[in-house]
Amino acid sequence: xxxxxxxxxxxxxxxxxxxxxxxxxxxxxxxxxxxxxxxxxxxxxxxxxxxxxxxxxxxxxxxxxxxxxxxxxxxxxxxxxxxxxxxxxxx
Numbered sequence: 001x002x003x004x005x006x007x008x009x010x011x012x013x014x015x016x017x018x019x020x021x022x023x024x025x026x027x028x029x030x031x032x033x034x035x036x037x038x039x040x041x042x043x044x045x046x047x048x049x050x051x052x053x054x055x056x057x058x059x060x061x062x063x064x065x066x067x068x069x070x071x072x073x074x075x076x077x078x079x080x081x082x083x084x085x086x087x088x089x090x091x
Contacts, residue, residue, distance in 0.1 A: 054085045056085055
């Protein structure tokens with residue numbers, strides 16, 4: 001008993017659809033991985049006091065002349081419990 005060619009088309013179409021979906025999911029996973037790792041690297045460079053040309057000081061001290069306190073977001077690499085970042089203002 002032979003299967004007519006018209007009844008195979010549905011099976012081939014669904015197999016092709018599954019293959020395309022798998023390829024699409026793999027491409028999406030790779031893209032998400034690349035974006036996640038690059039965003040992490042960018043955030044690391046942005047969040048450092050030292051990378052901004054600043055210095056970490058105790059929060060109860062004044063910044064050196066020509067420096068100003070910048071937000072706590074940039075003080076992440078200041079290791080003391082009560083330290084802030086002082087950096088030169090952007091001109």
